[in-house]
Amino acid sequence: MSEPKPGRFWGSEAAAGLGLISPTAIYAILLLAAPLAFVIIASVLTDGYLQIIPKFQLCNYFGECASYKAGADGTLVETQKYLGAWSDPVLFSVMMRSLFVSILVTVATVALAYPMAYFISFNVAPARKGIWLFLITIPFWTSYVIRVFMWNAILGFSGVINSLLIGLNLIDKPLDMTFSIQAMVITLAHSFAPFAILPIYVALEKIDRSFLEAGQDLGENRFTTFLRVTLPLSMPGVVAAVLIVFIPTIGDYVTPKLVGGAKFPMIANVIEILMLKGDNKPLGSAIAVSAMVIVGLISVLFLFLNRRYLRGPK
Template sequence: MAKATRWRNFTRSEAFSGYVLVSPTAIYAVLLLAAPLATIVAFSFFKDGYLTVIREFTLQNYVDTWSDPVFRAILLRSLFVSGMVTLTTVLIAFPIAYYISFNVSRSMKSRWLFLITIPFWTSYLIRVFLWKVILGYNGVINSTLDIVGLIDQPLNMLNNVQAIVVTLAHAYAPFAILPIFVALEKIDRALLEAGQDLGESRLMTFWRVTLPLAMPGVVAAVLIVFIPTIGDYVTPQLIGGGKVPMVANLIQARMLDLDNKPMGSAIAVSAMAIVTLVSLLFLFLNRRFLRVQK
């Protein structure tokens, strides 16, 4: 009887109503996110058979993965490329977000944000192809430089790390601008005026007040850009021409080309673990930075 009463009270509580509201999203996340991830983790501990997966526990996949110099080299390249993309994107996004927040009138801010979201109107794949056209052998840049007489022969701007960084930085710039803008908008302008009234220069006010208060947005931008770019498959394949493979390309080769799903799963899980550690390290360093600023 007591249990029935407690259950009746629980079903009438606000907590139960909240669970009911979030349950469709939770079920969706479990089915489409957690279940595939659990499958990948499980496959990484199975053995590979010819055109089949042998469901016997083993750690050999991880041993082979981390003892493979090709995997280590590609993982380091992926971390470097993703780090360069993140740094480039944030350095470009912060001044844009700062200008919109502090220099654009309130009535015009929505229009600027609208313009920033225009790249989302087209497919990510189309944007990558456009950069291939721009940077191509007979692309826009080479054609323009040839017309003005600055080059005698076309420059090779594809199939390298720089082209991948430029393409990914452009693709993920809006993802970095928006969270930084939101963080800057939340800053009380009276704090900045107080700092300057106390004799601080605009540069020192920015360093001691604006930047620390905007760090939540910067952290969000870094994570939003870093995590997906390290696992990007399309850009290294199209812009890099398959000559600058990253982790996602290696996973695709193991799982599909070689039909070794356990090995591909082990590489995927290893990459996710490294990304998690790097992200946690960044969050730790960010906290240390904010403590020093205080």
């Protein structure tokens, strides 16, 4: 890009842009796009012993599959049979549980985040908004593994909540809250809170305040103004918050391990077992691809349902 060269492409804006982005783009293509493509391909191949046999099949998704091992004379010997990701009841239930947990976490996180974002945008003086946003982002940047683990200390038998409730004589026996889906939802909602607050806040900040006055001048009260003006105008932020929480949550690995007590494995935990100890990379890949397809489809559906909010100003 340093020396403009003759010709139509070289020296053009397109060439300068492509040239400038190429180091980053090539890195992402080699280390991200190519491995993801490999996983998609591996999911329709056959499982061998410590290898993948390049024979096409769809049974890693539906139906019954077999693993093979190279025999003494080089022929393939069948070692075991297994069911595909969508046919195996255990794997299917793990996928559905992950989906269920992600949806719960997304709803909880976004519903809790909205009033917070609203408060910062509408009720905090402009000069103090920065400090509130900073306060919200700090917990997000501090040791993720320890933060997740701390929820055991909060929800556990002799944890904060039980000690508090017993101290106040509200309960006699400690509540059993750890190692449950609820504990996982609370932990994940905590982890993703800043991700949900920030996009909603940005959308709320963009709303022209005179619209709200117009609404009230036209006879709406504060609540109906919120429902008919503020909420629809902030939907792009809500949609962004939903997607940014929902998509990574379905693949969370640490929370099911530390807070779910390994009783409620999610997709990431199953992928780990299949890819490493289980040595069934095609089946592990099929689950990874299934997870990406599920979140992809739901995200597209969600965007479609909200399309009327996402159109630009007319």
